[in-house]
Amino acid sequence: MARAVSTEHKIVATIGAWIVALLIFFPILYTIITSFKSETEAIAGFNLIPSFTTESYAEVQDQYNYFKPFLNSVLISVGSTVIALLIAVPAAWSMAFSPTRRTKDILMWMLSTKMMPAVAVLFPMYIIFRDLGLLDSRFGLMVMLTMINLPIVVWMLYTYFREIPGEILEASRMDGASLWGEIWYVLTPMAVPGIASTMLLNIILAWNEAFWTIRLTTTEAAPLTAFISSFSSPQGLFWAKLSAASTLAIAPILIMGWFSQKQLVRGLTFGAVK
């Protein structure tokens, strides 16, 4: 029986929620608005209606070659996600379908590697990367982000794979399917949605990672996190340009994020909250 809800209650809740939501969203909204202002407008006091100029966007590209860090971010986040999936899918698969006594311990241990503060290994990583010639290289960062996110990827995939019923395997085996036939025709179609969600979430995490991407790059491989950080010491009037660069840096991931809310909850809570 659905509870009868008074219209009054609904109106109050709607107004309250919208006010709070707009307050929380305000810094992002104001950044987007400011990105369409001219620099003099941007510092002329509070104003929610810009002159809709795109000069800041043009300047960000002309002065700072924005496209390069953007491309680096795309390559690094997608690349590290693909490598992580290649390593993690078999692992999660084996733990979900042939669990042993140690499976839970292994999962917990993997999670515990996430606890290691990155800064504690900054210098060793720096010299290892230097000696391997991986400093300021896209491949180096891909490897780094792969390793950082691997535990989360394994966990996420594991929680998805665990929900694929084991009986279906036995049924296909009765029908005479080989091991590879089983994997390819029966399990893969059921696993694809989970893999896709994991991929989406991992791209978001890799895109926003802001320790190694800043410390291990200088110019060539610098992704957007490092690029935006270079705005921390202002040169002259830069509010509109900062806003334009920020808007471009967050837009793709914001949109991806909106579509992945459910997977986000599940993925980041390791399946504990669904």
Added chain:
Amino acid sequence: MATRQTHGLARLMLAPSVIFLFIWMIVPLAFTLWFSFQQYNPLNPINDRFIGFGNYALFFSNPAFFSAILNTLILVVSVLAITVIGGIMLALLLDQPMWGQGFVRILVISPFFVMPPVAALVWKNMIMHPGYGVTADIARFFGLQPIDWFAQWPLFSIILIVAWQWLPFATLILLTSLQSLDGEQKEAAEMDGAGFVSRFIYLTLPHLSRGITVVILIQTIFLLAVYAEILVTTNGGPGYASTNLPFLVYQKASLEFKIGQASAGGIIAVILANIVAFFLMRAVGKNLDK
């Protein structure tokens, strides 16, 4: 029907993840441990030598160390308090029937997807700047002196920014958890005449406990490692007022080239993280078994 063959295959499939993660964890950590007992300066290698626990002594006797530890704890605890309490309240609000719920959710979750340097720079320049920020505009509107946030309240300002980034996460998790609460239980409690407060304490809160545990665990991992937000706003200052442990270690290593001391600090950070992790993993392990 697991045969020996499939067990062998399963182990082979698991091996790359375990081996890579193990190497990735153990090799740099061993280096850090070794450096923490050395006097080591890449710019001035003449004095490089083994000095036992000297680096730890130096790190501990540095007055910045205690403020860094204190700042780390204040940052983690404050952000956890704000996001958990705020998250519960927001989740309760968003769980009410309303118009445009989907859109409200999208607005509320958005800050979580903003990369840390952007979040910090937007707050620093667009919102909190003493000359051109929105808070300055508001202050001037009321005829007040604008606050210079990062000079007057450096740590508080960083807490505010980090809390803004994580409040959406807590809200989303707790809202999801709230929505799985059995509607019939709620109705039964209402029929029995339980008011809002007692329903919240005896029904909602226990139901949310798992969600809250997970929120605390995940956030603590990330909050212990806050870095970019400090780098682009206060750079740890004024003095050490907003320096946390990761930032102090970074300063020692990358700016002062005191690798030995930085490594000792890194080891201390690892030990601290492990103490926290121990309690949290137990809590999560228990919760996951349910």
